[in-house]
Amino acid sequence: MKRLLLLTTGGTIASIEGKDGLAPGMTAADLFNYLPHTRDYHMEYQTLMNIDSTNMQPELWVQIAETIANNYDHYDGFVVTHGTDTMAYTSAALSYMLQNGTKPIVITGSQVPIHYDKTDAKKNIADAARLACEAIAGVYVVFDGRVIQGTRAVKMRTKSYDAFESINHPYVAFIDRGEVRYHQGVPSMEKGELKLDTSLCPDVFLLKLYPGMKPELLDRIKGLYQSVIIESYGNGGIPFEKRDLLSKIKELIDSGMVVAITTQCLEEGEDLFLYEVGRKVAQNLIILSRDMNTEAMVAKLMWTLGKTKDLQEVKRIMETPIAHDLSLEHQKESG
C-alpha cells in the first residue's frame, strides 16, 4: 500500500461562500473526506495555507517545496491542492526547486468548490491521488483527466473543466475512471537523490508588448528589478522605429540587467533570428525563451537569479532544458 501526503493550499477546490464571495475555508481534513475509500494508498494530510492562489507568492512556493522535501523519505507520493489561477507558476517553480527526485508530486485543483453537487473537484483530487501512486518522478498537473508536465501547463479557460492544456509538449498521460494511460510511455526516471534548491530572487519584471508602448517605461524598472521578460510578438521582435524600444533594451543590458525575450503566441515559441526586428535584438546578450511558456520563464528566471547574477551564466541555465521545460529540437526545426 502506497503512503501519500496531501498538502492543501486553498483555491476554489477548498472554497466556501463568504459574505464577500468565494474564499478558501476548508482544511486538508475536509478535502481528504471527499476522497474515495481505497486500499491502494494510505493518506496523511496537512493544511499548508488557505489562500486564493491569486495571493500566491514566491516565498510560499518555497514553503511548499520545503514541506515536500522534509517529508520526502516518509511518503511514496505527494498531492498538492491549489487554486487554478497561479497553479502553472507553482508547478513550474516546484519543478525547478525539487529536481532529481524519484516520486510523483501531483498538483490539482478545480473550477468548482468540492462541496457543490456538480463539481470537477472530486474527480481531480481522486485522479491526483491515483497518479501519486504511480512509479514516476517529477512534478505534474492533473486536471480534467489530463496529466501535464509541471513546466508545461497553462491555464487556458476561466470556467470550463478542461482549464489546463499542455503547451509545446505532449500530454504525459490521461486518467479515465481511475486508469492511467501513458501517452508516450512511462516517463523515465533519473536515479538519484532529491535536490532541494529554493534560492529564489523574485526581482523579475514581466512586460507584455503592445503597439504604442512608451520605451521610457523601462527606465522606471531599472533599480527596481534585476531582470525583465518581454513578451514580444510572434517569432519575437522588438520595435526600433518611432517608439524605439530596442535602444532602451541595449541600455538596460549595459546597466547590468537581464533581458529575456518570449512571445505572446502560446504555441511554437520564439525564433528571434528569423526577422530583422528580431535579429537586431539578438545581437545583444539576450535570454531566449525558445518554446518555454511564460509561467515557466518567470519561475525559472527567479530560480536562476537566486544562484547567479552573471549574465552568461544566467543565459546558460535559462537556455538549458530542466524538467522538460523546453525542447532544443524546436529551433533546429524552424531555423
Ligand SMILES: NC(=O)C[C@H](N)C(=O)O
Ligand atoms: N479555480 C480556482 O481555483 C480559482 C481561484 N481564484 C484560485 O486560483 O485560487
